[in-house]
Amino acid sequence: MEIRENRLEIKDFSLYYHRTKALEEISMDIPEKKVTAIIGPSGCGKSTLLRSINRMNEMIDGVLTEGRILLDAENIYDRSIDVVELRRKVGMVFQRPNPFPKSIYENVAFGVRMGENKQAKGRLEEVVERSLKEAAIWDEVKDRLQRSAMELSGGQQQRVCIARALAVEPEVILMDEPASALDPIATAKIEELIFKLKEKYTIVIVTHNMQQAARVSDQTAFLMLGKLIEYGDTATIFTNPKNKTTEEYITGRFG
Amino acid sequence: MSLQKKRFRYLGESLIEGNIKITAILAIIAVFLIFLFIMRESLPIFFSQEVMQEITFGKLFHGIEWQPVSDNPRFSMWPIILGSLKVTMIALVFAVPAAIGAALYSSEFAGPRLKEFIKPVVELLAGIPSVVLGFFALIIMASFLKSIFGWTYRLNAVNAGIALGFAVIPAIYSLAEDAINAVPRSFREAALGLGATPWQTATKVVLPAALPGVSAAVLFGMGRAVGETMVVLMAAGNAPLFSFNPLESTRTMTATIAAELGEVVFGGGHYHALFFIGLALFLVTFVINTVSWVLFDGLMNRLYGAKK
Numbered sequence: 001m002e003i004r005e006n007r008l009e010i011k012d013f014s015l016y017y018h019r020t021k022a023l024e025e026i027s028m029d030i031p032e033k034k035v036t037a038i039i040g041p042s043g044c045g046k047s048t049l050l051r052s053i054n055r056m057n058e059m060i061d062g063v064l065t066e067g068r069i070l071l072d073a074e075n076i077y078d079r080s081i082d083v084v085e086l087r088r089k090v091g092m093v094f095q096r097p098n099p100f101p102k103s104i105y106e107n108v109a110f111g112v113r114m115g116e117n118k119q120a121k122g123r124l125e126e127v128v129e130r131s132l133k134e135a136a137i138w139d140e141v142k143d144r145l146q147r148s149a150m151e152l153s154g155g156q157q158q159r160v161c162i163a164r165a166l167a168v169e170p171e172v173i174l175m176d177e178p179a180s181a182l183d184p185i186a187t188a189k190i191e192e193l194i195f196k197l198k199e200k201y202t203i204v205i206v207t208h209n210m211q212q213a214a215r216v217s218d219q220t221a222f223l224m225l226g227k228l229i230e231y232g233d234t235a236t237i238f239t240n241p242k243n244k245t246t247e248e249y250i251t252g253r254f255g
Numbered sequence: 256m257s258l259q260k261k262r263f264r265y266l267g268e269s270l271i272e273g274n275i276k277i278t279a280i281l282a283i284i285a286v287f288l289i290f291l292f293i294m295r296e297s298l299p300i301f302f303s304q305e306v307m308q309e310i311t312f313g314k315l316f317h318g319i320e321w322q323p324v325s326d327n328p329r330f331s332m333w334p335i336i337l338g339s340l341k342v343t344m345i346a347l348v349f350a351v352p353a354a355i356g357a358a359l360y361s362s363e364f365a366g367p368r369l370k371e372f373i374k375p376v377v378e379l380l381a382g383i384p385s386v387v388l389g390f391f392a393l394i395i396m397a398s399f400l401k402s403i404f405g406w407t408y409r410l411n412a413v414n415a416g417i418a419l420g421f422a423v424i425p426a427i428y429s430l431a432e433d434a435i436n437a438v439p440r441s442f443r444e445a446a447l448g449l450g451a452t453p454w455q456t457a458t459k460v461v462l463p464a465a466l467p468g469v470s471a472a473v474l475f476g477m478g479r480a481v482g483e484t485m486v487v488l489m490a491a492g493n494a495p496l497f498s499f500n501p502l503e504s505t506r507t508m509t510a511t512i513a514a515e516l517g518e519v520v521f522g523g524g525h526y527h528a529l530f531f532i533g534l535a536l537f538l539v540t541f542v543i544n545t546v547s548w549v550l551f552d553g554l555m556n557r558l559y560g561a562k563k
Contacts, residue, residue: 056448061367088450098441101464101558111449114459151560161445168449 007032007202008053008172013067015048015057022048025067026228028221035194035203037217037234039210041254045226046206050174053204054090055083071172088115091165095177097157099149099164104141107149107160108132111168120169127167134200135163136193155186162193166201173197175205179212191216210250214238222246293537296530309524315531319497321506323515323525330528332535334497338412338505342487343480345416345501346423350480351473353420354427355462358469362435363457374432381425389489392418397490410492412501418490419480427476434468435461467554474547478540484509508532 008030015023023045030036038046048057055076057063068075076086088111099107108128112120120127128145132138137159141152149160158178165173175194179187194203194216207213213220214234221231222243230237230246241247248254299306300315310330318331361373396418397409406413438461446456462469484507492504493514506514512529519526 054448056444059444059447084450084452087448092444092448094441094444094448096441098439098445100442100445100460110446110451110459114446114449114451114455148558148560150558164445164449 007072008204009068009070009073010049010053011068011070013049013052013069014065015045015052016064016066017048017060018062022226023052024226026223028228028231030202030204031219032202033198033200034218035198035205035216036219036221037213038204038206038221038223039208039213039249040223040229041249042208044223046223047176049223050176050204050206051092053172053174054087054092056092058083088168089170090172090174091168091170093158093162093165093173093175093178096181097154097161099152099157099160101148101150103146104132104149104152104160105145108163108167110164115168128163131163131167132160134166134197135159136189136196137163153186155182155189158182158186158190159193162190162197166197170201172202172204175203177206177208180208187212210238222249224249290537293530293533297527297534299527300531306524306527310528315528321495321511323528328525330524331497332508332532334495335506335508335511335532336535337497337499338491338495339481339507339509341412341499341501341505342416342419342491342507343477345413346419346480347473347477349417349420350424350427350476354424354472354476355431355469357424358428358431358435359457359462362432363461364453377428378425380421381429383421385422385483385485386489388418388422389486392486392490406502408492408502408504410490410504412491412503412505415487415491415505415507416501418486419483422483422486423476423479426479427472430472430475431465431469434465434472437468438464464558466558467551470554471547471551474543474550478543478547481539481543482509482536484513488513508536 010026010028010030013023013026014021026049038049040046051057052065053069053071053076057065065077068077070076071086071089074081100110102110105128108131109124112124112127115121129138129142132141137156140156141160149157152160158181162173162178178194179190182190191212194205197203198218205213205217217234219232220234220237222229222237222241222245224245230241230243232242237246238250241250300310300312301307309328314330315332318329319333320329320331321334322329357373357377361370361377365373392414393410397414400406400414400417401409442460442464443456446460447453451459487507488510491506491510493506493510494504495506495511496503498505512532515525516529519529
């Protein structure tokens with residue numbers, strides 16, 4: 001019998017923004033070491049769902065949640081969960097590259113410096129180098145590690161941000177339209193990188209670009225108006241969707 | 256639409272524009288004229304034979320006594336320079352942590368309602384006339400501090416420094432808060448997303464990112480402190496002693512001008528000496544502003560890269 005590893009399980013998860021229901025009873029299992037894409041029209045709640053996985057929505061006033069999200073069988077919305085620890089396990093890359101106004105080195109070292117992992121702190125240089133290599137940016141920045149990360153191009157900045165997330169050794173990486181602010185060449189590099197990263201990490205990516213979802217993901221979830229319309233293998237969703245709305249969206253009938 | 260109407264509107268626009276331009280130029284001219292006037296009144300120290308019998312540039316920096324009204328007048332600026340320095344430093348030691356702490360708290364940690372309360376209240380502090388602050392320091396605070404710490408002199412540099420601190424806190428707070436608020440939300444999200452605590456996010460990301468603006472705020476506060484007169488005139492004890500002891504009475508450059516200019520012989524050596532102090536204050540402010548610019552640009556370059 002095949003046991004499919006599910007690192008992340010979303011169970012009947014709803015999210016209210018003041019009185020509005022932004023996510024409605026979403027249930028989906030996200031497999032380990034695969035890329036799961038969340039697609040859907042603007043305002044469908046795909047970013048909200050992504051940000052629920054590391055409880056980033058808590059920064060916003062008036063957000064209430066129902067249901068559970070399990071990470072390694074632990075409900076991350078349980079009272080006993082330390083949200084700081086959760087975010088070290090579930091890293092995030094944002095839509096716009098947002099390096100800190102610090103040197104490239106300090107950007108990547110930041111998460112380790114803030115944490116309590118003494119071992120990683122002891123070999124910080126190693127961690128920074130490994131992370132930058134994993135994010136495929138080491139060769140471009142190795143001679144300018146002490147320069148401000150803000151001097152880099154948008155695509156380079158985004159890869160530094162990915163390196164920064166990798167440095168704390170997360171299990172899951174959430175990517176919120178990580179290439180939408182980048183040009184096609186930089187986008188191609190990020191996609192290549194995502195493909196490589198799934199060997200080690202579980203990746204959830206939100207994208208409004210369907211070709212991108214088709215290219216990089218193993219699983220695709222289609223969301224509309226806060227509801228999960230269809231979820232399955234990317235190949236199936238894009239070639240043979242079961243739901244009529246999914247088909248219409250995939251074929252560009254609306255969006 | 257007819258051409259006539261457009262031309263009328265154009266005329267209106269250019270009238271407004273011209274008005275604003277003239278106002279701006281007048282302001283600049285006013286500052287320039289004030290500077291020229293102070294220059295003119297202090298220059299005789301260098302050139303006028305008559306004045307130089309009484310006072311010279313050298314005498315202003317010779318010795319350690321400021322005794323302008325005596326049989327043997329002495330005009331050393333050192334005690335009052337030291338006084339200004341002492342009181343300003345004490346004020347900043349007191350005001351900078353308080354103001355920046357308050358700014359960080361109100362923009363990073365306070366809830367929206369508390370935030371709406373703190374900002375106007377601190378800024379209200381700016382509205383307290385400095386004579387009232389000075390009065391408070393002179394009558395109430397001085398006795399209070401003396402009874403607690405058992406100081407020998409009620410009115411001293413620490414007493415004046417703390418009162419002066421109150422006077423500059425709103426200015427530093429207001430500018431620092433603006434700088435901290437201007438830090439993009441995305442930095443905060445990135446830090447929290449990497450597992451930083453809110454405190455780490457505030458102190459390790461937000462505050463450093465706002466450092467150019469915050470340091471400009473501190474230097475602005477310093478300029479204010481150097482120039483503030485009434486508080487130090489009332490609360491410092493007004494003895495121009497050359498002493499590094501912060502618990503002795505002291506007197507600042509500004510207080511010296513304020514206290515003595517009213518009773519000075521018009522056009523005499525003492526008169527010109529006071530204007531020279533004014534010129535020196537002017538230059539100090541100018542230097543502080545310049546340092547502030549250079550520091551701001553340097554920090555911006557280091558943090559945000561050379562391209563911006």
